[in-house]
Amino acid sequence: MKQAGTLILLFSLALLSCNDSKKTTYLPSSIGAINSVVVIIDNELWNGSVGDSLRSHFASPVVGMPMDEPLFTMEQLAPKFFTGTIRNTRSILYVEQDSLNLAHIKSDMYATPQRVGVIKGTTKEELIENIDAKADEIIASFKDMEIEAVQKRFNRSLNKETVLQEKFGISLKVPSIYNVSKQEDNFVWIDREIQKGTANIVVYQMPENSFNNDSTLVKDIVAMRDSIGAKYIPGPDVTGKITHMHTEPAFAPYVYPVEIAGLKGVEVRGLWDIKNYPMAGPFLTYILNDNEHNRKLVLEGFVFAPATQKRDDLFQLEAIMKTLQLDTPVVKK
Template identity: 60%
Template sequence: MKKLIILSITTSFLVMLSCKDSGPKQRFLPPSTGGINSLMVVMDTELWQGGVGDRIREQFAAPVLGLPQGEPKFSITQIPPQVFKGAITYSRSVLFVEQDTLSLGHIKTDVYAKPQKIAVVKGETYNDLVGNIDSLAGIAISSFKKVEISEAQKRFTRSLNKEKAFEEEFGISLKVPSLYKVGKREKNFVWMDIQIPKGTMNIVAYTMPWNSFSNDSTFVNDIVKMRDSIGKKYVPGPYENTFMVTEKAFSPYIFPAQIGGKKAAEARGIWEISGYPMAGPFLTYIINDKENNRKLVLEGFTFAPSAEKRDYMFELEAILRTVKFNSGS
């Protein structure tokens, strides 16, 4: 009887194992490839050179907001469908456009590689294709940007700065590449920067009272006043009585955002040095940290004269988006 019980248990265990093994096996996907903010467009060259291609360029190569010179959202490479095979299919962000009797536009995830986003647009006529491109563009750009941010973060998190300035001053963690160094730290203000070939990339953090920016009608002006006062106090220019301010000619672009699991406002614009010809782009997040009765301000700005700045600012955004609020902070 005892032997029968043991045999029964053993048989049941083997059946369970065989059932587990017979399940669907996860398909191996190679790592995706490509430069940050690069987009592979797969479509017939004739379509690319015509009105459909023009619409794609209007949507996916539109200038990034808040940069001094026009730089496209994505660096686009176009290839015909017959070339899209082998290692080329591992591209991280892909837009596939095809003339077809079907009319559709959707996003596919991790088809040939991982992580990967493929936006597929099909249509029979010019109007079908252009209409589907316009309908899908916003979602596709957001999907591509998300996967590009993740890739940028993956690359720099291999070697992180171990300084505790942000944690000690604000109770937050921020994944900052190891080459960034703390250049200034005072009560309620931390500034880290890194030397780049033609200038610097910078991250600053400080807090504002919870009731700041309570008036919607003056929101943009209040952000400018805040930045200018912080610049005057903490960010000097090259000569005495020069300091960083928000460029007077144009108001910053403002967007709603979600940062570190909290509601925030995103501001993009141009900074300049009062009384001296220096300028560059900035990205500011004003985060509603209700638990700590404050607004946490994180900002990235770049000084890189005569250089393209899109990818510098993209890296700063990727860093700022790693913020986490420590429990009890």
């Protein structure tokens, strides 16, 4: 009898296991180009004030670029076409005039990873109010997911150079297509070729007491960048002229608070150019308070690609820099 009871128990567990497996939903991998959003909305709404509100948020110009490039590339579809594989798009906005008045974000509805921003309202005015109220949160959610998607892509083949660990006690997940092009006592330059130019990352450190005056922060950041450019990033040879990278003097950079790898600091976006030579492009700098090692750690990405769009190249540099890890102690000087 004891054996029969054991068999019945095992049979029951097997049935439960089968039922659980039937309930499990396996989602396909999401698809879509980096920084692209599919907008599901009626044509009438898209072509009117509601569409204008969506574009003002989700297709606003990326800060600190030499030419206007949208935050996201938007593709509009009427709801009746929202079928098949298009549902597997990574970033989706679903906007509908409905009997409900709401705005929220859903995750992994049809694929993974996926974010679906849902915005509904009983009138066009309510739709616009909900877009204005929720857009920043949806954009942040989309961007965080896009950063992770980029990082996942280049994780497949990483550069094995150890110079960043040796000099600064840090590591970055850098794709193998990048190479170390220059290294000095307090400076490392990593770059790769892109269409018509290069994508670049430089790393260095500053004294811990740098940038302690909020009233002169922007001025001090520009002075730091210009001094590093003069010392380490020369421009083309021009007879009788000194050429090197500096901050575009006609445009003040934008500064935002940031935290990466547990280090608080600032994010700086702006334009660089070459003194006495017609070359320019966007840069993105992180200045991080590494109090444990008595320093300000500086990571900067910049792109040179004349007459081409640079949004996605700079975005990849952002994704690389956000893989920062502090690996080993550094020698305090």
